[in-house]
Amino acid sequence: MTAGRADADAEFSVFVRAASPELGRVAWYLCGDPVRAEDLLQHALLRTYLAWARVRRGDPVAYTRRILSNARIDGWRKDRREALTAPLTMPEPSADDGAAARAERDLLGRALRALPPQQRRVVVLRHLLDLSEADTAAELGVSVGTVKSTASRGLARLRELLAEPSGPTAPGRSTR
């Protein structure tokens, strides 16, 4: 291995360790499912690595997030985990993972999955990541008008779903 590639790999490792929590959260917003979110994030990071020579000079977090938000979040099957389990050197998952937290996560995950994929993308970028309407439109390749209408409808729907006494009951299409 050349010294240049070793440096690039080391740089990429630092990036992954630093950005994984934030990008993992985005992946979960988009999938509503922790396992699929992990798959999705691994796929996005793989693509980022393949473009690392170019991406490292810009904003790799934004680049990876763009891959996440444009991925097929409703039919994810590619790049299933193989040897991508976290080793002992990786940070431990959150200790706050009791039953109540899991129930809350499940409830929110079901609500997110109940939104149609494109509506979910817009809500995530516009409201959960707080991007501007113009940036959301640019990231998804749609018009600002589409972002406006989709974002407000999506947020309203998400509110409705979370206001339902027993949580959302319509999971939408299969996510596997």
Added chain:
Amino acid sequence: MIARHSTPLGDADALRDRLAHAAPTIVVDPDAVMWKAKRRRALVRVSTTAGVFVAILAAALVMRPWGGSSDPTTMVSPPPEPSRPVEIQVVPDRVTPGDVVTVVLHANADNGLTFGVAAELERWDGAEWRPAGEVGLCLLEWGCIGTVTSRIEAVAAIGLGAVPGQPGLSTLMTTDGLSDGWYRVTQRAALGEGAATGLFEIRAGLNAAPPPPPGDEVRLSVEPALVSPDGGLVHVATLVPSGPDGTLTAEDIEKADARLASSALVQRWDGQKWLDVVEVSVEPRGTALGAEWGSLLTLPPLEEGSYRLVRERAGEPSAWGLFAVISGVSVPE
């Protein structure tokens, strides 16, 4: 860097905080990602090299600079299939692209074979059979139609046998997505060793196959679905779709069955429309048997072709089911 903007929607902040707090902590091992990326790069290099080789080979096969013919829409018909204990009859066996065909197992000899509903499809290229897909055949009572795909993920675990003189149950598949040509459908025995094969032809411009009855309406099954030109006894049963909640009871079938007329109209398909042939009486069903066993009726001698039995329903659209008249099959008396 993308600028962040506060949202104009009041409680979006609260929702954002709630989701951020509930989000799982996802950690990814960068070494594993890099290992996988490098492996993919290596695979891409190998597959690119292989792809160039395959493209050259494919071009050579199509152009055949050494002579010969490989017209993908060959008009050279395939040889007849060798005789087997169990064969497949596809009816109609000449259809236009997109038509639905009925696939029926029928036995020439005693056998201990049990087949499933998975079938392989091959297309004749003028010289040999080439894989053309797989299909999960749909039993008539399932109300679905099997579609050809590159690979079927799973099929219902159901055993289909074939006894001499008694054509098997009707299964349906669509030819949608298949181009003109001759096709061979193969069902391999799940129990016992053997395979059943049958041929059919798809060609634009041929007569269209008769449409099957809608799977989501009350319809009839005619068994056997292959009838001798001499006519004979068949069972006609009422198939009822499940309710909106997915349930179906014997009472539902009895109720639908009770609304059917006591006679059935036999109609022949002329390639475009149904033509009346004859009205036949349906024998009263034995009281000891449930509606799912069906009623008997005797078909008169009929010309070879595609037919349907139509029974009027009080206050509802008629119910009907397909059958075919072909030589070489016998009907129990």
